[in-house]
Protein backbone atom coordinates (compact mmCIF):
# COMPACT_ATOMS: atom_id res chain seq x y z
CA UNK A 379 0.00 0.00 0.00
CA UNK A 380 1.18 3.54 -0.71
CA UNK A 381 2.88 5.59 1.98
CA UNK A 382 0.66 8.07 3.83
CA UNK A 383 3.68 10.37 4.17
CA UNK A 384 5.99 10.73 1.16
CA UNK A 385 9.63 11.38 2.04
CA UNK A 386 12.08 13.03 -0.37
CA UNK A 387 15.49 14.66 0.03
CA UNK A 388 16.65 17.73 -1.92
CA UNK A 389 20.14 18.71 -0.84
CA UNK A 390 19.89 19.21 2.93
CA UNK A 391 16.08 19.62 2.85
CA UNK A 392 13.83 16.70 3.84
CA UNK A 393 10.34 17.10 2.39
CA UNK A 394 7.44 15.27 4.08
CA UNK A 395 4.23 15.22 2.03
CA UNK A 396 0.96 14.20 3.71
CA UNK A 397 -0.51 11.72 1.26
CA UNK A 398 -4.19 10.89 1.75
CA UNK A 399 -5.45 13.32 -0.89
CA UNK A 400 -8.83 11.59 -1.33
CA UNK A 401 -9.66 12.59 2.28
CA UNK A 402 -7.85 15.97 2.19
CA UNK A 403 -4.90 14.36 4.06
CA UNK A 404 -6.97 14.03 7.25
CA UNK A 405 -5.26 12.21 10.11
CA UNK A 406 -5.71 8.52 10.75
CA UNK A 407 -3.73 6.66 13.41
CA UNK A 408 -1.64 5.20 10.58
CA UNK A 409 -0.78 8.61 9.11
CA UNK A 410 0.13 9.86 12.60
CA UNK A 411 2.51 6.91 12.96
CA UNK A 412 4.16 7.55 9.60
CA UNK A 413 4.50 11.30 10.15
CA UNK A 414 6.02 10.91 13.61
CA UNK A 415 8.42 8.24 12.34
CA UNK A 416 9.44 10.47 9.41
CA UNK A 417 10.02 13.43 11.77
CA UNK A 418 12.07 11.22 14.12
CA UNK A 419 14.14 9.95 11.19
CA UNK A 420 14.79 13.51 9.98
CA UNK A 421 15.71 14.58 13.51
CA UNK A 422 18.36 11.90 13.85
CA UNK A 423 19.84 12.22 10.33
CA UNK A 424 22.77 14.65 10.12
CA UNK A 425 22.18 15.02 6.35
CA UNK A 426 18.94 16.89 7.16
CA UNK A 427 19.28 20.61 7.96
CA UNK A 428 15.65 21.66 7.36
CA UNK A 429 12.29 19.88 7.17
CA UNK A 430 9.57 20.99 4.75
CA UNK A 431 5.99 19.79 5.38
CA UNK A 432 3.31 19.98 2.69
CA UNK A 433 0.25 18.11 1.42
CA UNK A 434 -0.60 16.12 -1.71
CA UNK A 435 -3.61 17.12 -3.80
CA UNK A 436 -5.93 20.08 -3.31
CA UNK A 437 -5.83 20.20 0.50
CA UNK A 438 -3.11 20.51 3.13
CA UNK A 439 -4.82 18.62 5.97
CA UNK A 440 -8.45 18.47 7.15
CA UNK A 441 -7.51 17.52 10.73
CA UNK A 442 -8.79 14.37 12.36
CA UNK A 443 -10.32 11.80 9.98
CA UNK A 444 -13.87 11.89 11.31
CA UNK A 445 -14.67 8.53 9.70
CA UNK A 446 -12.14 6.83 12.01
CA UNK A 447 -14.09 4.45 14.31
CA UNK A 448 -11.81 5.63 17.16
CA UNK A 449 -13.68 8.96 17.24
CA UNK A 450 -17.17 7.81 16.26
CA UNK A 451 -19.93 8.65 18.79
CA UNK A 452 -21.69 5.51 20.09
CA UNK A 453 -25.47 5.26 19.69
CA UNK A 454 -27.57 2.32 20.77
CA UNK A 455 -30.89 2.03 18.92
CA UNK A 456 -30.39 5.62 17.81
CA UNK A 457 -29.93 6.89 21.38
CA UNK A 458 -26.63 8.34 22.67
CA UNK A 459 -24.85 5.78 24.82
CA UNK A 460 -23.76 7.08 28.28
CA UNK A 461 -20.50 9.14 28.44
CA UNK A 462 -18.46 6.23 29.81
CA UNK A 463 -19.29 4.24 26.67
CA UNK A 464 -18.26 7.04 24.32
CA UNK A 465 -14.78 7.01 22.73
CA UNK A 466 -11.97 8.51 24.83
CA UNK A 467 -10.86 11.29 22.53
CA UNK A 468 -8.52 12.57 25.26
CA UNK A 469 -6.59 9.31 25.04
CA UNK A 470 -6.40 9.64 21.25
CA UNK A 471 -5.12 13.21 21.56
CA UNK A 472 -2.47 12.18 24.08
CA UNK A 473 -1.32 9.33 21.84
CA UNK A 474 -1.23 11.31 18.60
CA UNK A 475 -1.67 15.12 18.41
CA UNK A 476 0.24 15.81 21.61
CA UNK A 477 3.42 13.96 20.50
CA UNK A 478 3.03 15.45 17.00
CA UNK A 479 2.88 19.06 18.25
CA UNK A 480 5.81 18.46 20.61
CA UNK A 481 7.85 16.76 17.88
CA UNK A 482 7.29 19.51 15.30
CA UNK A 483 7.97 22.33 17.73
CA UNK A 484 11.12 20.74 19.19
CA UNK A 485 12.79 19.55 15.99
CA UNK A 486 16.60 19.96 16.04
CA UNK A 487 16.34 21.63 12.62
CA UNK A 488 14.07 24.43 11.34
CA UNK A 489 10.65 23.38 10.01
CA UNK A 490 9.01 25.10 7.04
CA UNK A 491 5.38 24.45 6.11
CA UNK A 492 3.97 24.89 2.59
CA UNK A 493 0.18 25.06 2.99
CA UNK A 494 -1.04 24.04 -0.46
CA UNK A 495 -4.78 24.11 0.29
CA UNK A 496 -7.28 24.04 3.12
CA UNK A 497 -5.84 23.44 6.61
CA UNK A 498 -8.64 22.60 9.07
CA UNK A 499 -8.73 21.62 12.75
CA UNK A 500 -5.53 19.92 13.83
CA UNK A 501 -4.29 20.42 10.26
CA UNK A 502 -4.42 24.19 10.74
CA UNK A 503 -2.53 23.95 14.02
CA UNK A 504 0.07 21.60 12.56
CA UNK A 505 0.76 24.27 9.93
CA UNK A 506 0.73 27.18 12.41
CA UNK A 507 3.14 25.34 14.73
CA UNK A 508 5.91 25.14 12.14
CA UNK A 509 8.70 27.73 12.30
CA UNK A 510 7.96 29.52 9.03
CA UNK A 511 4.68 28.85 7.26
CA UNK A 512 4.02 29.78 3.64
CA UNK A 513 0.57 29.39 2.14
CA UNK A 514 -0.76 29.40 -1.39
CA UNK A 515 -3.15 32.29 -2.03
CA UNK A 516 -6.04 29.83 -2.49
CA UNK A 517 -5.25 28.05 0.81
CA UNK A 518 -7.18 28.69 4.02
CA UNK A 519 -7.12 28.01 7.75
CA UNK A 520 -10.15 26.84 9.74
CA UNK A 521 -10.28 26.30 13.51
CA UNK A 522 -13.02 23.76 12.82
CA UNK A 523 -13.13 22.30 16.34
CA UNK A 524 -16.07 24.39 17.54
CA UNK A 525 -18.28 22.98 14.78
CA UNK A 526 -18.00 19.55 16.44
CA UNK A 527 -18.15 20.87 20.00
CA UNK A 528 -14.42 20.70 20.73
CA UNK A 529 -11.64 23.18 21.54
CA UNK A 530 -8.47 23.87 19.49
CA UNK A 531 -5.97 21.05 19.87
CA UNK A 532 -2.61 20.01 18.39
CA UNK A 533 -1.18 22.98 20.29
CA UNK A 534 -3.73 25.49 19.01
CA UNK A 535 -4.67 26.81 22.44
CA UNK A 536 -0.98 27.64 23.00
CA UNK A 537 -0.26 28.89 19.50
CA UNK A 538 -3.22 31.15 18.77
CA UNK A 539 -2.74 33.64 21.62
CA UNK A 540 0.99 33.82 20.76
CA UNK A 541 0.42 34.31 17.04
CA UNK A 542 -2.26 36.97 17.25
CA UNK A 543 -4.41 39.13 19.48
CA UNK A 544 -6.94 37.81 22.00
CA UNK A 545 -9.86 39.06 19.91
CA UNK A 546 -8.58 37.47 16.71
CA UNK A 547 -7.64 34.22 18.45
CA UNK A 548 -11.08 34.02 20.08
CA UNK A 549 -12.84 35.01 16.87
CA UNK A 550 -11.11 32.25 14.92
CA UNK A 551 -11.61 29.60 17.61
CA UNK A 552 -15.19 30.55 18.55
CA UNK A 553 -16.57 31.08 15.05
CA UNK A 554 -14.58 28.47 13.11
CA UNK A 555 -14.76 30.59 9.96
CA UNK A 556 -12.44 30.10 7.01
CA UNK A 557 -9.46 32.50 7.12
CA UNK A 558 -7.86 33.08 3.72
CA UNK A 559 -4.10 32.81 3.30
CA UNK A 560 -3.64 36.52 2.57
CA UNK A 561 -5.55 37.52 5.70
CA UNK A 562 -3.61 34.95 7.74
CA UNK A 563 -0.42 36.67 6.55
CA UNK A 564 -1.88 40.16 7.18
CA UNK A 565 -2.74 39.09 10.72
CA UNK A 566 0.75 37.73 11.31
CA UNK A 567 -0.38 34.13 11.75
CA UNK A 568 1.90 32.94 8.95
CA UNK A 569 5.13 34.16 7.40
CA UNK A 570 3.92 34.71 3.83
CA UNK A 571 1.15 34.18 1.29
CA UNK A 572 2.37 33.46 -2.25
CA UNK A 573 0.69 32.83 -5.60
CA UNK A 574 -0.39 29.19 -5.95
CA UNK A 575 2.03 28.41 -8.76
CA UNK A 576 4.93 29.90 -6.76
CA UNK A 577 4.39 27.89 -3.57
CA UNK A 578 6.58 24.80 -4.16
CA UNK A 579 9.58 26.82 -5.37
CA UNK A 580 9.18 29.53 -2.73
CA UNK A 581 8.94 26.96 0.07
CA UNK A 582 11.96 25.02 -1.20
CA UNK A 583 14.01 28.22 -1.58
CA UNK A 584 13.14 29.24 1.99
CA UNK A 585 13.99 25.75 3.28
CA UNK A 586 17.33 25.75 1.40
CA UNK A 587 18.11 29.17 2.82
CA UNK A 588 17.45 27.99 6.39
CA UNK A 589 19.48 24.83 5.76
CA UNK A 590 22.51 26.99 4.93
CA UNK A 591 22.26 28.93 8.22
CA UNK A 592 23.73 27.81 11.57
CA UNK A 593 21.11 25.21 12.46
CA UNK A 594 21.91 24.97 16.18
CA UNK A 595 21.48 28.72 16.53
CA UNK A 596 18.19 28.61 14.57
CA UNK A 597 16.82 25.97 16.91
CA UNK A 598 17.99 27.85 20.02
CA UNK A 599 16.42 31.00 18.57
CA UNK A 600 13.06 29.20 18.40
CA UNK A 601 13.47 27.94 21.98
CA UNK A 602 14.58 31.34 23.26
CA UNK A 603 11.62 33.16 21.70
CA UNK A 604 9.13 30.57 22.98
CA UNK A 605 10.64 30.82 26.47
CA UNK A 606 10.83 34.60 26.22
CA UNK A 607 7.11 34.86 25.50
CA UNK A 608 6.40 33.30 28.89
CA UNK A 609 9.14 34.78 31.08
CA UNK A 610 10.15 38.06 32.65
CA UNK A 611 13.01 40.18 31.31
CA UNK A 612 15.41 38.97 33.98
CA UNK A 613 14.88 35.29 33.15
CA UNK A 614 15.08 36.03 29.42
CA UNK A 615 18.42 37.80 29.90
CA UNK A 616 19.75 34.87 31.94
CA UNK A 617 18.69 32.52 29.18
CA UNK A 618 20.34 34.66 26.50
CA UNK A 619 23.65 34.64 28.38
CA UNK A 620 23.45 30.86 28.83
CA UNK A 621 22.75 30.29 25.14
CA UNK A 622 25.41 32.73 23.88
CA UNK A 623 27.98 31.12 26.20
CA UNK A 624 27.34 27.76 24.57
CA UNK A 625 26.85 28.91 20.96
CA UNK A 626 29.84 31.27 21.22
CA UNK A 627 32.10 28.25 21.67
CA UNK A 628 30.81 26.49 18.55
CA UNK A 629 32.47 25.98 15.18
CA UNK A 630 29.58 27.80 13.49
CA UNK A 631 30.35 30.94 15.50
CA UNK A 632 34.02 30.78 14.49
CA UNK A 633 33.02 30.18 10.88
CA UNK A 634 30.60 33.12 10.85
CA UNK A 635 33.12 35.54 12.34
CA UNK A 636 35.90 34.26 10.06
CA UNK A 637 33.72 34.60 6.97
CA UNK A 638 32.75 38.15 7.94
CA UNK A 639 36.35 39.35 8.10
CA UNK A 640 37.38 37.36 5.00
CA UNK A 641 34.43 38.92 3.15
CA UNK A 642 33.25 35.49 1.95
CA UNK A 643 30.03 33.49 2.39
CA UNK A 644 29.99 31.39 5.57
CA UNK A 645 29.65 27.62 5.28
CA UNK A 646 27.83 26.34 8.34
CA UNK A 647 28.09 22.62 9.08
CA UNK A 648 27.03 22.04 12.69
CA UNK A 649 23.69 20.62 13.65
Ligand code: T3D
Pocket residue numbers: 400401402404440441442443444445449467496498499500501520522523525526528531
Ligand atom coordinates in the same frame (compact mmCIF):
# COMPACT_ATOMS: atom_id res chain seq x y z
O1 T3D B 1 -12.75 13.45 17.77
C1 T3D B 1 -11.97 14.25 17.25
O2 T3D B 1 -12.21 14.74 16.15
C2 T3D B 1 -10.71 14.61 17.97
C3 T3D B 1 -9.71 15.23 17.09
C4 T3D B 1 -9.57 16.54 16.98
C5 T3D B 1 -8.66 17.14 16.00
C6 T3D B 1 -9.37 17.78 14.85
O3 T3D B 1 -8.75 18.00 13.85
S1 T3D B 1 -11.02 18.15 15.00
C7 T3D B 1 -11.43 18.86 13.42
C8 T3D B 1 -11.72 17.80 12.41
N1 T3D B 1 -11.83 18.35 11.10
C9 T3D B 1 -12.94 18.96 10.66
O4 T3D B 1 -13.90 19.12 11.36
C10 T3D B 1 -12.92 19.42 9.21
C11 T3D B 1 -13.97 18.66 8.39
N2 T3D B 1 -13.87 19.02 7.01
C12 T3D B 1 -14.38 20.15 6.50
O5 T3D B 1 -14.90 20.99 7.20
C13 T3D B 1 -14.27 20.33 5.01
O6 T3D B 1 -14.02 19.10 4.43
C14 T3D B 1 -13.14 21.32 4.62
C15 T3D B 1 -13.56 22.73 5.03
C16 T3D B 1 -11.81 20.94 5.27
C17 T3D B 1 -12.95 21.29 3.07
O7 T3D B 1 -14.19 21.52 2.45
P1 T3D B 1 -14.37 21.21 0.89
O8 T3D B 1 -15.76 21.63 0.53
O9 T3D B 1 -13.24 21.80 0.15
O10 T3D B 1 -14.19 19.61 0.75
P2 T3D B 1 -15.25 18.47 1.17
O11 T3D B 1 -16.10 18.13 0.02
O12 T3D B 1 -15.89 18.82 2.44
O13 T3D B 1 -14.23 17.25 1.47
C18 T3D B 1 -13.66 16.46 0.41
C19 T3D B 1 -13.67 15.02 0.84
O14 T3D B 1 -12.83 14.86 2.00
C20 T3D B 1 -15.06 14.56 1.25
O15 T3D B 1 -15.17 13.19 0.97
P3 T3D B 1 -16.03 12.70 -0.30
O16 T3D B 1 -17.41 13.27 -0.12
O17 T3D B 1 -15.33 13.26 -1.51
O18 T3D B 1 -15.96 11.20 -0.23
C21 T3D B 1 -15.03 14.75 2.74
O19 T3D B 1 -15.94 13.94 3.43
C22 T3D B 1 -13.61 14.33 3.07
N3 T3D B 1 -13.15 14.93 4.33
C23 T3D B 1 -12.91 16.23 4.55
N4 T3D B 1 -12.54 16.40 5.81
C24 T3D B 1 -12.55 15.19 6.38
C25 T3D B 1 -12.93 14.24 5.44
N5 T3D B 1 -13.04 12.96 5.74
C26 T3D B 1 -12.76 12.59 7.00
N6 T3D B 1 -12.37 13.44 7.96
C27 T3D B 1 -12.26 14.74 7.70
N7 T3D B 1 -11.84 15.60 8.67
